Amino acid sequence: xxxxxxxxxxxxxxxxxxxxxxxxxxxxxxxxxxxxxxxxxxxxxxxxxxxxxxxxxxxxxxxxxxxxxxxxxxxxxxxxxxxxxxxxxxxxxxxxxxxxxxxxxxxxxxxxxxxxxxxxxxxxxxxxxxxxxxxxxxxxxxxxxxxxxxxxxxxxxxxxxxxxxxxxxxxxxxxxxxxxxxxxxxxxxxx
Numbered sequence: 001x002x003x004x005x006x007x008x009x010x011x012x013x014x015x016x017x018x019x020x021x022x023x024x025x026x027x028x029x030x031x032x033x034x035x036x037x038x039x040x041x042x043x044x045x046x047x048x049x050x051x052x053x054x055x056x057x058x059x060x061x062x063x064x065x066x067x068x069x070x071x072x073x074x075x076x077x078x079x080x081x082x083x084x085x086x087x088x089x090x091x092x093x094x095x096x097x098x099x100x101x102x103x104x105x106x107x108x109x110x111x112x113x114x115x116x117x118x119x120x121x122x123x124x125x126x127x128x129x130x131x132x133x134x135x136x137x138x139x140x141x142x143x144x145x146x147x148x149x150x151x152x153x154x155x156x157x158x159x160x161x162x163x164x165x166x167x168x169x170x171x172x173x174x175x176x177x178x179x180x181x182x183x184x185x186x187x188x189x190x191x
Contacts, residue, residue, distance in 0.1 A: 001045050006034045010052050017060050029059040062100070069099055132183065139186045140179055147172070148179045 001009075010030035014023050033055035034048045042048070054076075061079035062069045069075050074086040078097045086093060133153075137145055147165070150156045151172075156164075161172045 001034075001038075001043065001048060003031075003035075006031055006048065006052075009049060010034065010056075013049070013053055013056060016053075017056060019060060022060060022064070026056045026059060029055045069096065075100060132187065135186045136179070136183045139182045144175070144179045144182070147175055148183075151176055 007027070010027045013030055014026035017026055019026070030052035033051050037043075037048055037051050042051075057079070058071050058076070062071060062075055074088055074093065075096055077083065078093070078100050088096070136148060140148060147161065150161055150164075151158070158169050158172050158176075162169050165172065
């Protein structure tokens with residue numbers, strides 16, 4: 001069996017696993033196993049097919065798991081849901097089965113968008129903040145702007161503001177709410 005025939009056989013076998021995202025990886029695993037078998041002197045076509053199929057099965061069912069699982073008959077039988085007499089303890093088999101049947105997804109296969117480090121998102125947030133501050137300065141009186149900026153830009157607590165303004169917490173909350181309503185109305189933001 002030459003390399004072209006091995007490649008064709010591995011492509012055919014890879015479709016059996018119905019995993020388009022892993023198709024090329026499956027073919028690579030199969031062809032690699034075939035070439036290793038030929039290197040060891042095993043050139044019989046049926047043996048090459050069986051070993052390529054086994055390598056693909058190991059890849060799709062064991063190597064793509066979120067945790068490293070040993071490649072031996074026990075883990076292969078657990079992946080296939082078949083019985084296999086093993087020398088492993090029941091607890092070991094249970095832990096191995098838990099790892100194989102896990103529904104977790106490896107982090108590299110999940111598309112994660114980190115908005116905090118995306119320069120475009122950071123820029124947009126800064127621009128939004130600048131436009132809100134401009135609107136607040138235009139719409140609010142001097143006292144209202146002092147109150148709003150102390151609370152949200154200087155991060156003072158409502159209790160601190162109540163002490164500074166010589167009033168109670170409830171009054172400060174009401175004043176802040178009125179300021180926010182004025183700013184959101186000027187920006188046409190729905191509440």
